């Protein structure tokens with residue numbers, strides 16, 4: 001038997017920050033600032049991430065590259081790993097990511113890479129609540145989804161590893 005199933009994707013697209021909440025604007029600002037700390041001599045692609053925790057703490061990080069390319073790490077995972085180590089047990093409410101390529105013009109917001117989506121997804125499973133993901137371009141265009149499922153359907157999850 002074959003089933004054909006359709007899924008609907010809900011997301012917000014903003015041309016500017018005017019209709020965002022204060023928290024969302026604050027996080028985009030923090031992520032943008034963090035992107036200036038990126039170490040990205042190979043790609044020239046500067047990324048900043050800002051995470052809002054339940055106690056209102058904002059954690060930021062940027063991407064760090066390496067001459068041995070796979071040793072580099074994205075801004076999102078740097079920030080999520082920091083939260084895991086230094087803010088154990090606190091729920092993440094929102095995650096903003098701002099991308100600023102130096103070598104070309106990019107007006108559309110960049111979405112987290114597949115590996116980062118998987119890590120955001122596992123974080124949601126652990127904390128048992130969704131994480132809003134806010135993606136912004138340097139020019140101020142913003143794309144918002146309410147959870148990682150929206151950008152990573154059919155994710156790999158822990159129970160698939162259990163016997």
Ligand code: THU
Pocket residue numbers: 040043045046047062063064065072073074075076111112113116
């Ligand atoms: N990058 C991030 O930091 N986050 C993403 O989600 C996409 C890619 C970084 C990795 C690398 O340093 C550069 O952007 C180009 O891929």
